[in-house]
Amino acid sequence: MNIELRHIHKRFGPVHANNDINLTFQGGRIIGILGENGAGKSTLMKILSGFQSLDSGEIWMDGQRVDYTGPEAAIEHGVGMLQQDPLDVAAFTVLENFIYGQRGGLSLGRKAARDRLKEISWRFGFFDLDPDTPIAQLSIGQRQQLEIVRLLSQGVKTLILDEPTTGISAEQKVVLFNALRELAHNEGMTVLLVSHKLEDVIALCDEVAVLRAGRLVGTRAMPATTRELVAMMFGQELPPVKREPVGEGLRPSPTPAIELDRAQLRGKRVTVSELSLRVQPGEIIGLAGLEGSGQEALLRACVGLIKPQAGRIQLCGEDVTGKSYRHFLRCGCAFGAAGRLEEGLVGGLTLTEHIALVNEYQPVVDWNRARRLTQEQLKQYNVRGRPDSRIETLSGGNQQRMLMALMPPKPVLMVLEQPTRGLDVDSARWIWQQLLERRATGTAIIFSSPELDEIVTYSDRILVFYAGRVTEIPDASRTNIDELGRLIGGHSDGAAQ
Amino acid sequence: MKNRSLALQIGLTVLPILLSLVITTLLILAVGSDPRAVFQNVWEGAFRDSRAFAGVVNFWIPLTLCSLGLIITFTAGLWNIGVEGQMAMGAVFASWAALSFRLPAPVLVPVEIVLAMIGGALWALLAGVLKTRLGVHEIFGGVALNALANVVSIYLISGPWQPPEGGSVRATPPFPTDALLPPLSDEFKVSLLALVIVGVVFLAVVLALRGTRWGLELKATGKNARSALLLGVPTERSALSAFIACGMLAGIAGSYRVLFTYGNLRPLVSGGIGFLGLLVVLLVANRALWAPVVAFVFAAILGGSARLKVAMQLDASLAGVLQGFLVLMALLTNGLRARLTPPAQADSRDETPHRSGETFQPITPPSQEIKAHE
Structure with a gap:
């Protein structure tokens, strides 16, 4: 199946997570999607697999424009995504997890499902998937195998995997990679691998697409060296x-x-x-x-x-x-964490309240003094905001400057x-x-x-x-x-x- | 623009009251009664004479105390469901003093009240330590401690605190007069001391939350314990102090029930007032200034509807229905408000990514992370 993404845009508030992404994925190939955390690769894959809606842009499959909402619809179009944490139900057995999500009437058809589960899992070398084992007793690698088998039996033609080698054993990785190669090279499926483990990408992928800060940096055919991939991921501008x-x-x-x-x-x-x-x-x-x-x-x-x-x-x-x-x-010591509103700033408090938190230690807060101090600090640190603004209404840059103003001098x-x-x-x-x-x-x-x-x-x-x-x-x-x-x-x- | 948003704010405040009145009216019609007569009776039940009005005030006093206490814990991001148990323990401690000491009233009453505060605070502290040290969510800890407090009071009533000559298992013997709070007058049976305490507590809570370091730390802890910790706030101490403060106020509320309302200790002495306090705080969206007002409305509706049974053969639980709808509608409109009012954006020079602020929440959510993390 050929997939074409045209001018995909997705914003989360002020963050432009996907900025005009144009990509084509050929059937029969394994494509690595690379990028640092926050580059927008997960967002793009979630859009393709229906877990997220796009703001604007088009998805074309085999020359047809498709328009879907929700993962179920995506699967109907043949696109399935394997999440980092497999979406299974821990209380169910392997067979029950295999059955749910399948098309069918009221009867579960356990016998037929059992045969089908066996058939698919054996075809890809997933030999230790026992239908009657509860999910809770499986390793992450086995749960992943089950998800793949389930998606395949639902007729998926494009398989997206998000960081699939995190938390699985070396042998399971070999089995997984062999299965993916089989799917792509012999069965003509499209396999998209999201990973920042470059060794996996080098071992497995036929080509890579690199995203940085929401934009597509470029694509290239493999093989490539780690150094070349790193250069693409981090930018080639010389220092x-x-x-x-x-x-x-x-x-x-x-x-x-x-x-x-x-x-x-x-x-x-x-x-x-x-x-x-x-x-x-x-x-x-x-x-x-x-x-x-x-x-x-x-x-x-x-x-x-x-x-x-x-x-x-x-x-x-x-x-x-x-x-x-x-x-x-x-x-x-002074500490500034990466997630400003998660660690460091208190959403819901005003700028003055923040300044008071780190400056006014006597039992009764002198709000006038705190407000004056805030005004001075805002000026000195070039923060665009009023003392009474809530911190979350500031833009990222202003939040960062505010964080700086909160640190000891x-x-x-x-x-x-x-x-x-x-x-x-x-x-x-x-x-x-x-x-x-x-x-x-x-x-x-x-x-x-x-x-x-x-x-x-x-x-x-x-x-x-x-x-x-x-x-x-x-x-x-x-x-x-x-x-x-x-x-x-x-x-x-x-x-x- | 500004006028429109003001109109919206007012509309969203009045809307839940109107909606719940409409629904209750429909309900009254559905059971074949006359809504006007019902509301008339409730009004008279609450305000027809000074005796009825005293009943309302006697309910209002502990309810306001609990609500103010809960505002403190809500500010720290804690769902202190255990307020009922804290009331009960306050009542138990006060009862112990009332039954044990033979002292003149000017000495005994303060001792009883202080002991009640200690009892409530200890019970609250227990929920707090369970949360901060052992990771038991305060809702679950609170529910368990509520049940436990009731068991303790029932045990004391039916066992150790029975008079040697034998008494009732439904209550302790009446406390001596010196142990009780004196009423203002025979006409208007309300304790002056309790009214003064409520006034002082109200002022103290409002001022503490607005103007003290303690209040600021509570607020920061409640909004984002993780960030607060990184900014140097001792979040665990903050959470525990909120529990203690709320427990003290609930303890006073409990003591009022035994030292004035009943004159002895009974099982389930809290009478659901703590839970009602939770509703009050939800309705006022954690604003201390409004708590006494809403608590008064609740007390009036509850007190007034007692008359429904006598006058109209209607069940008094209609009041509960009205209150329930009131809170439900208030919560719904809070959700609506969050949708209709976009977060104000300060003028921003740079178009840089930052996590968009969470939707405005009038009530702080249960605290995420108040642990012994430092």
Whole structure:
């Protein structure tokens, strides 16, 4: 089946998640959809599979324009999506899950369904799908197999898989990949693979389409190297040659701002082990890596939001291992999380209330003083908003500047998750100007970013994370995006050790 | 534009009242009665003389106290269903003092009230600790603690607090006069002290939520505990203090029931007032200023409809029906309001992505994350 997407647009509030996407998918091929988190790939796939409606644009299948709402209609048109978390019912058995969603009358037709389940699963090598096992006893890999079998029996001709190799075993991955190849190359189906695991994409795909910030960057036929794919995902613009003269006047001080000694940090997906790091006052450390490679664990450990499983953490010479976040704050840390309205700003509170929260500590709040202070801060930080505006009515850039205004003026250490996420160039530059000013007064900064040029431009040192493994680039001025890209993709050779 | 939105706001405030009156009227017609006579009787039931009016006020006092307490916990994002149990425990603690101590009234009454506050606060704190430390949602913890508080009071009534010469299992013996709150007059049986307490509590709650660090922290915790924590708010302490404050007020409410309304301890002493308080708070969308007014309307409707049975052979639960519809319609119009009024957008210079703000919610949702997370 050939699918053509024409001028697909989708907005979520001010976010243009899909911006004029034009793509053609040929039958019989496996196509990788690549992009960092937030690039818009999931949105696009949800539109194609009916889980989300599009704002404007057309979907054509085999020369026919189709118009559907809802996943059921999409399946009728032959498009089925395998979600990251399989959509099955835990209380049911494999057979019952297979039956629901099938066309049919009142009778379930267990016998026929059982035969069909067996037939399809054996054809693709899913040998351990026992019809009578309850879902709760299956592994994610098996549940995935069941979903594939179910979608196939519903007549799906285009199969979309969202991060299918997360949480499945190596053997299951082999089985899955073989099945997908069989489906595409021998049965002429279209297989779309959403993933940011480049090794999977390289192993499986015939071509890739790359999205960045809601736009289609381009497509290319495989094979391609990790480095080439990373370059497409992150943008090929070379970093500005002129780096800020960072590192000047930076003398190793006897007490580092923060020091980690063989820390073991458990992140959401990976564990970082034996991480030792000394950050001097006025030093900027950039953390690079695909999302969820362990950077977020380090950032959060540096402000006490997660406690190390082993090892020690010192702040300005004081042992703060296992201390609370509030203790870290009192020691002069500041933390800015990536999700502004989820972590950092309180939707529903006004700007003045935010300022009061971090400035007015006496039992009775002096609202006049808080409002005056807010006005000053809004001016100083160039925030477009009134003191009485609720924070959620501000645009992203203004929210980010507000977050900056809420941080202490001279922290010992600033820990920032994607400090310029979603900001335009001007706002991003403004944020960095602020950060560099604080750095000049001796503030150490640790930040993560999906933008490689941001990391190369502003860091003194870079830590590259790959699946919990950390490679240090001791002199950021002597690296380039190519090298970073390789390290991010997991090739540790050629790192400047 | 501005006028239109103001008209919309007023319309959306009046709409639920009109709708629930219409539905109740239809219901009365459906059972073959005269709606005008019904409303007439309810009015007279509440306001015909000072005795009837005193009944309304005696219901209003604990209801207002509970509502104000609940506004505190709602502000912190907590659904304190356990307010009924907190009332009951307040009543139990006050009763203990009333039955145990032989003191002159000016000493004994304050002791009773303080003990009632402690009792309610402890019971609330229990729900709070269950939530923050053990992850038991306050709704489930509250329901369980409500049941438990009733069991405790029934046990005390039927066991340890029975007089040695034997008494009723339906109530403790009457408390001595020194243990009771004195009424204003025989004509108007309402406690002056309780009225003063309600006034003070009302002012304190309004001012605390508006102007104190504590109120600000409660609000931040209720709106987004995670962000509040990152901004340095001790969210767990915040949540627990809200529970304690609400428990204290519910405790006073409970003590009023035993020290004035009944003059002894009875099973189910809270009489559903705590739950009714929840409805009041839902209806006023958590605005403390309006709580006494709406509580008064509720008290009047409930007190007045007691007359329906005598006068018209109608069941007094009609009042409950009216209240139920009132709250339901208020919640519906709140949803409508969220749809009709788009979130105001401040002038934004940069077209940058940010999560669009959640729809306006007049009542803070149950708190997401008040845990010992720091």
